[in-house]
Amino acid sequence: MNQPLSASAQAFLKSRDQLLAWRGDPAAASAQFRWPELTDFNWAIDHFDTMAVANHATALWIVDADGTEERFSFAQLSQRSSQVANFLRAQGVQRGDRVLMVLGNESALWETMLASIKLGAVLIPATSLLTPDDLRDRIARGGVKHVVVGAVQVPKFDAIEGAFSRICVGAPQPGWVDFAGSKDAPTAFDPQGTTRATDPMLLYFTSGTTSQPKLVLH
Numbered sequence: 001m002n003q004p005l006s007a008s009a010q011a012f013l014k015s016r017d018q019l020l021a022w023r024g025d026p027a028a029a030s031a032q033f034r035w036p037e038l039t040d041f042n043w044a045i046d047h048f049d050t051m052a053v054a055n056h057a058t059a060l061w062i063v064d065a066d067g068t069e070e071r072f073s074f075a076q077l078s079q080r081s082s083q084v085a086n087f088l089r090a091q092g093v094q095r096g097d098r099v100l101m102v103l104g105n106e107s108a109l110w111e112t113m114l115a116s117i118k119l120g121a122v123l124i125p126a127t128s129l130l131t132p133d134d135l136r137d138r139i140a141r142g143g144v145k146h147v148v149v150g151a152v153q154v155p156k157f158d159a160i161e162g163a164f165s166r167i168c169v170g171a172p173q174p175g176w177v178d179f180a181g182s183k184d185a186p187t188a189f190d191p192q193g194t195t196r197a198t199d200p201m202l203l204y205f206t207s208g209t210t211s212q213p214k215l216v217l218h
Helices: 007-021 026-032 043-052 074-090 107-119 132-142 151-157 179-184
Strands: 058-063 069-073 098-102 122-125 144-150 165-169 203-205 215-217
Touching: 007 026, 007 043, 043 074, 043 107, 058 074, 058 107, 069 074, 069 107, 074 107, 074 179, 098 107, 098 132, 107 122, 122 203, 132 144, 132 151, 132 203, 144 151, 151 165, 165 179
Parallel strands: 098 122, 098 144, 144 165
Antiparallel strands: 058 069, 203 215
């Protein structure tokens, strides 16, 4: 049985369902949709975790170029993201901290995304195509305190100085905390604070095609 939804979670779902009902009628959606009025709301805890209770339906299905597949249920992602949240907290990640993430299409990407939301950290997703200079710029302008990257990205950080913590997904790297340690973290997560619906969650850099990339806060 799913846990009772908070008032904010109910308002979020109501607005989502309205948009789904109007997906074939953009004029009605434009005229009638109203943004939900949310107060305390953490999407990963109040929505995802609640919906994931005993939910063994597939939430994430990864198919690699060689045809190998991995499937994760809502319940599995909920538990793993709680483990990763506890693991990141142990590495010093706190509410409001900026976390730069450079990962491929792998389970750690989604686990880290959900975990950061649970912690109230601000996630900065970044493409693997960035150069060391690009990364240095993002770390400086984004006020990054922690980075979570794949092992193939580690050499790009060799010449980047800073006090940010370094967490590596994949083959262990000297001087980096091994993301695999998250599997030993507790599966029960305590939020230790309230997430306001107006709190920052994601910080994106625009493409920067014609000028320097700009920060966009969600």
